[in-house]
Amino acid sequence: MTRLKLKKLEEYLQCVDGFEKPKLLLEQYPTPPHIAACMTHCMQEQHDDIEGKLVADLGSGCGMLSIGATLLGAQLTIGFELDDAAVDTFRQNVVDMELPNVDCIRADVLHLPGSKWDKAFDTVVMNPPFGTKHNAGMDMRFLDVGMRLATGAVYSLHKTSTRAYIQKKSKEWGARGKVVAELRYNLEASYKFHKQKSKDIEVDFWRFDLSEL
Numbered sequence: 001m002t003r004l005k006l007k008k009l010e011e012y013l014q015c016v017d018g019f020e021k022p023k024l025l026l027e028q029y030p031t032p033p034h035i036a037a038c039m040t041h042c043m044q045e046q047h048d049d050i051e052g053k054l055v056a057d058l059g060s061g062c063g064m065l066s067i068g069a070t071l072l073g074a075q076l077t078i079g080f081e082l083d084d085a086a087v088d089t090f091r092q093n094v095v096d097m098e099l100p101n102v103d104c105i106r107a108d109v110l111h112l113p114g115s116k117w118d119k120a121f122d123t124v125v126m127n128p129p130f131g132t133k134h135n136a137g138m139d140m141r142f143l144d145v146g147m148r149l150a151t152g153a154v155y156s157l158h159k160t161s162t163r164a165y166i167q168k169k170s171k172e173w174g175a176r177g178k179v180v181a182e183l184r185y186n187l188e189a190s191y192k193f194h195k196q197k198s199k200d201i202e203v204d205f206w207r208f209d210l211s212e213l
């Protein structure tokens with residue numbers, strides 16, 4: 001398969017429609033196309049974790065990361081998303097872009113462990129809710145689910161301020177966690193109460209290696 005170049009991948013991801021009416025409590029904001037392209041491109045080019053693989057996207061929203069994985073040759077990509085409207089937009093994006101082998105399932109990510117999805121995926125990717133809306137620790141709960149669903153690697157974004165804690169948890173899970181990139185994440189003013197037009201936060205892009213454990 002011809003590998004998609006990073007720039008081309010970003011161009012495609014710019015066509016992914018986002019949340020029509022973002023829900024504050026679900027922390028609904030799409031991963032910006034540039035960041036999503038860099039994440040998925042790195043997953044494939046540096047770690048060979050996408051092409052031909054079974055990929056899950058937890059809290060998949062409108063499909064930004066799922067579509068990135070699909071464009072880079074995943075054998076099958078499944079997004080899991082709680083919100084009906086986001087599931088609909090995800091599916092419409094997939095139809096509009098004429099992409100095969102990708103779908104979104106409406107599900108609460110926290111209810112996935114113990115289901116048929118345990119260890120069903122080679123690779124799990126997520127941009128989880130950071131847990132800033134009366135749901136502290138939500139990103140860690142998502143990460144825990146990722147560890148249960150994947151056999152190969154889990155990729156996730158977390159605030160840099162939580163780095164030491166995540167490294168400690170990673171050891172407890174028996175995973176080899178590594179910060180792959182440090183990002184400045186531009187959280188756009190999707191919500192009315194934001195006073196600034198946009199807000200940069202420091203975010204780590206993590207890879208957790210589960211192979212040969």
Ligand SMILES: C[S@@+](CC[C@H](N)C(=O)[O-])C[C@H]1O[C@@H](n2cnc3c(N)ncnc32)[C@H](O)[C@@H]1O
Nearest residue numbers: 026029030031059060061064081082108109127
């Ligand atoms: C930060 S957004 C990321 C969206 C998308 N993955 C992306 O990268 O553009 C987090 C997503 O998680 C979803 N979400 C929040 N809690 C959830 C839960 N318990 N189960 C499934 N999805 C959830 C939200 O609706 C939202 O779409």
